[in-house]
Amino acid sequence: MFKKKECIAMLLAGGQGSRLHVLTKDIAKPAVPYGGKYRIIDFPLSNCVNSGIDTVGVLTQYQPLVLNEYIGTGEPWDLDRSGGGVHVLPPYQKSSGSDWYTGTANAIYQNISFIDRYDPEYVLVLSGDHIYKMDYNLMLKSHIARNADCSIAVLDVPMEEASRFGIMNADENGYVYEFEEKPKHPKSTLASMGIYIFTWKKLKKYLLEDASDPNSSNDFGKNIIPAMLQNNEVLYAYQFDGYWKDVGTLDSLWEANMDLLNPAVPLDLNDKAWKIYGRNRITPPHFISDSASVQNCMIAEGSEIYGTVDFSVIFADVLIEEGAVVTDSIVMPGAVIKKGARVEYAIVGENAIVGEGAAVGARPETMDNRDDWGICVIGPEGELKSGEKLLPKEMLSKEEGIVR
Amino acid sequence: MIKNNAFGIIFANMHDDNLHELTARRTTGSVPFGGRYRFIDFTLSNMVNAGLTTVGVITKQNYMSLMDHLSSGRNWDLARKRGGLVFLPPMSLSDTGVYSGRLEALCNILSFISSRHEEYVIISDSNVICNMDLSPILDYHIENEADITMVYKKGTVDNEDGYESSVFEMDGNLITGISYYSKHPEETNVNLDVTIIKKDLLIEICTYAKSKKLSSFKNDYLVHNLHKLKICGYLHKGLSLIINSKKDYYKANMLLLQENVRKDLFLKGRPVYTKVKDDFPATYGLSSTCKNSLIADGCQIEGEVENSILFRGVKVNKGAVVKNSIIMQGSEIKENCSLNYVVADKNVSFSKESIINGTEKYPVYFSKGSNV
Numbered sequence: 107m108f109k110k111k112e113c114i115a116m117l118l119a120g121g122q123g124s125r126l127h128v129l130t131k132d133i134a135k136p137a138v139p140y141g142g143k144y145r146i147i148d149f150p151l152s153n154c155v156n157s158g159i160d161t162v163g164v165l166t167q168y169q170p171l172v173l174n175e176y177i178g179t180g181e182p183w184d185l186d187r188s189g190g191g192v193h194v195l196p197p198y199q200k201s202s203g204s205d206w207y208t209g210t211a212n213a214i215y216q217n218i219s220f221i222d223r224y225d226p227e228y229v230l231v232l233s234g235d236h237i238y239k240m241d242y243n244l245m246l247k248s249h250i251a252r253n254a255d256c257s258i259a260v261l262d263v264p265m266e267e268a269s270r271f272g273i274m275n276a277d278e279n280g281y282v283y284e285f286e287e288k289p290k291h292p293k294s295t296l297a298s299m300g301i302y303i304f305t306w307k308k309l310k311k312y313l314l315e316d317a318s319d320p321n322s323s324n325d326f327g328k329n330i331i332p333a334m335l336q337n338n339e340v341l342y343a344y345q346f347d348g349y350w351k352d353v354g355t356l357d358s359l360w361e362a363n364m365d366l367l368n369p370a371v372p373l374d375l376n377d378k379a380w381k382i383y384g385r386n387r388i389t390p391p392h393f394i395s396d397s398a399s400v401q402n403c404m405i406a407e408g409s410e411i412y413g414t415v416d417f418s419v420i421f422a423d424v425l426i427e428e429g430a431v432v433t434d435s436i437v438m439p440g441a442v443i444k445k446g447a448r449v450e451y452a453i454v455g456e457n458a459i460v461g462e463g464a465a466v467g468a469r470p471e472t473m474d475n476r477d478d479w480g481i482c483v484i485g486p487e488g489e490l491k492s493g494e495k496l497l498p499k500e501m502l503s504k505e506e507g508i509v510r
Numbered sequence: 511m512i513k514n515n516a517f518g519i520i521f522a523n524m525h526d527d528n529l530h531e532l533t534a535r536r537t538t539g540s541v542p543f544g545g546r547y548r549f550i551d552f553t554l555s556n557m558v559n560a561g562l563t564t565v566g567v568i569t570k571q572n573y574m575s576l577m578d579h580l581s582s583g584r585n586w587d588l589a590r591k592r593g594g595l596v597f598l599p600p601m602s603l604s605d606t607g608v609y610s611g612r613l614e615a616l617c618n619i620l621s622f623i624s625s626r627h628e629e630y631v632i633i634s635d636s637n638v639i640c641n642m643d644l645s646p647i648l649d650y651h652i653e654n655e656a657d658i659t660m661v662y663k664k665g666t667v668d669n670e671d672g673y674e675s676s677v678f679e680m681d682g683n684l685i686t687g688i689s690y691y692s693k694h695p696e697e698t699n700v701n702l703d704v705t706i707i708k709k710d711l712l713i714e715i716c717t718y719a720k721s722k723k724l725s726s727f728k729n730d731y732l733v734h735n736l737h738k739l740k741i742c743g744y745l746h747k748g749l750s751l752i753i754n755s756k757k758d759y760y761k762a763n764m765l766l767l768q769e770n771v772r773k774d775l776f777l778k779g780r781p782v783y784t785k786v787k788d789d790f791p792a793t794y795g796l797s798s799t800c801k802n803s804l805i806a807d808g809c810q811i812e813g814e815v816e817n818s819i820l821f822r823g824v825k826v827n828k829g830a831v832v833k834n835s836i837i838m839q840g841s842e843i844k845e846n847c848s849l850n851y852v853v854a855d856k857n858v859s860f861s862k863e864s865i866i867n868g869t870e871k872y873p874v875y876f877s878k879g880s881n882v
Contacts, residue, residue, distance in 0.1 A: 142791035182788075392792070394802070401794060
């Protein structure tokens with residue numbers, strides 16, 4: 107039996123996140139670890155449940171094993187429900203043939219029957235790529251009050267940054283009249299956050315029409331939104347005010363983690379009123395030894411610290427041996443940093459090993475040419491052998507060795 | 511492998527009197543330990559790791575926090591259709607109120623015991639911190655055709671307040687005698703209160719005990735039947751910390767600061783399960799220092815922490831110094847405080863500039879919710 111819902115969420119989690127390179131070689135972007143104990147997908151899932159949305163379809167496609175297993179029945183996010191809950195929706199074979207999800211709109215189109223089960227008035231479309239806390243219920247209330255057919259959440263960005271985003275041009279009442287993808291000369295600073303609320307009846311109509319167009323790339327931004335604009339549907343730009351970070355690149359992923367160590371950044375994950383849920387590890391509290399020196403950092407459970415850690419995010423079950431120094435870096439779950447190793451401005455992937463005396467990354471001040479500097483990354487299960495060096499901007503993959 | 515051949519029974523209450531402030535408002539089983547656990551987590555995890563899928567928890571009084579902690583048993587994989595976690599709150603046959611001995615308690619849950627289909631029962635107290643593989647112990651019980659198998663360790667006895675521990679006299683692997691000592695400086699066989707017995711035999715014993723109004727398993731029954739039954743002892747060689755006093759409690763927690771102790775207790779293959787709390791990882795501020803300490807999620811450390819155990823969500827403000835202490839969940843140590851040898855229960859607040867010095871032998875205890 108399916109309960110009728112006012113609004114259900116569809117979470118697009120199928121992307122590869124190719125700009126995360128070694129980190130997403132074997133897992134989908136939303137499954138990438140973040141913030142010491144979470145995975146990126148914990149944010150949209152927690153936002154849903156905290157907003158009162160108890161039915162979420164998660165559309166997976168790229169390397170979904172870790173993500174599917176992680177989501178499970180949804181119990182950690184309180185989404186293990188009898189008349190709703192979280193459902194993982196991979197592409198599937200039908201009697202009329204099968205198709206991978208060819209675009210964001212196509213993914214929703216292929217799951218119309220899932221949505222129809224709950225007969226919702228509204229559908230919230232999210233992506234699993236961003237770090238932010240948001241009450242979707244407020245956006246829904248605004249969508250209803252404004253009689254909108256589609257509401258797009260927007261963030262006011264600095265004009266210098268506007269050309270990186272999909273920009274909404276809206277009138278003084280917030281109604282959108284034009285949408286420009288990465289405009290060279292932006293007419294406004296309202297950047298689309300990739301969060302939409304649609305009135306389901308309307309969206310369904312446009313999805314069906316779009317599906318029958320062989321020239322369409324079946325994408326919300328490229329096809330659905332422009333089509334709705336052309337037909338004078340009511341599109342509203344819902345302004346969001348708060349921390350929002352796209353973690354699609356290695357640099358932004360690193361920055362988003364480091365932001366957690368900065369008290370000036372307005373992302374409070376210690377907020378009891380808006381908890382971020384995730385699957386917890388079964389491991390004891392972390393241990394700081396006599397030989398350790400730990401400053402200005404975050405450390406998750408199960409880790410054993412015998413070395414020096416400064417301005418870094420250390421995930422669970424990490425071992426940092428005596429004499430090892432980790433600064434300005436992210437060390438993901440299960441990694442080992444051996445004696446005397448140095449890790450600076452780096453991302454060390456899950457279960458990776460940095461050998462004794464090895465050096466990962468460097469401080470920007472030490473580079474002769476500042477353009478040569480960047481974050482360096484060790485992919486999951488990668489091993490940097492004893493005494494070896496991984497230079498800034500280099501990546502170490504388990505299968506392919508060092509790549510640039 | 512035990513799998514489906516045994517079910518468990520845990521006494522959550524047997525040592526309430528010894529732990530004073532710690533058990534003033536909670537059962538022994540729910541006493542916090544090691545930064546994020548409660549005593550019962552170790553006993554329960556041992557059973558679950560050996561493949562038991564049904565565990566009855568016998569409680570007596572003050573069991574609200576225990577019920578809250580265990581809930582449906584989900585965190586130990588015991589939220590099952592077939593069996594799972596079963597709460598056995600107090601009931602007494604006599605009019606004198608709640609039961610006093612283990613045997614009387616078992617008699618009261620006879621219907622639960624009879625309803626189980628498994629052949630064997632593993633009965634355990636909840637005041638021993640250890641990671642014990644119960645599978646080989648059941649195998650040993652079956653191979654030796656024992657009527658009862660009781661697990662022990664090699665150790666000495668040095669109790670406070672005259673509390674008496676039970677020790678075994680043995681002949682080979684048979685238990686031939688049970689004695690009680692509050693002090694026993696020579697190494698002996700100390701009872702770990704983990705007992706394996708065939709379900710049918712347990713029912714027989716309980717039926718007999720009911721008719722004779724017997725209360726204590728060891729004193730009223732076992733001691734009189736040592737020669738009639740084959741009672742084997744099984745030596746547990748791994749680490750086991752028996753907590754019979756506040757002194758034992760403090761010492762056991764502090765032992766966790768040693769790497770070999772953590773390695774023995776927190777095995778990857780047999781993890782210790784506990785209730786999940788969605789806390790944020792611990793954060794260390796600019797002026798913080800931390801040495802030789804065990805720190806749980808949710809802690810915010812701005813001051814100095816040394817040789818201490820901080821449970822979840824403890825806040826140590828700037829200038830505060832915490833040494834040789836055990837600080838439980840949610841407590842806060844405000845600016846410029848100085849704590850040395852302190853055990854603080856949950857949600858204790860230490861106001862600015864307080865100075866509290868206990869000693870290694872006599873740490874200062876603060877009960878739940880105190881404002882100091």
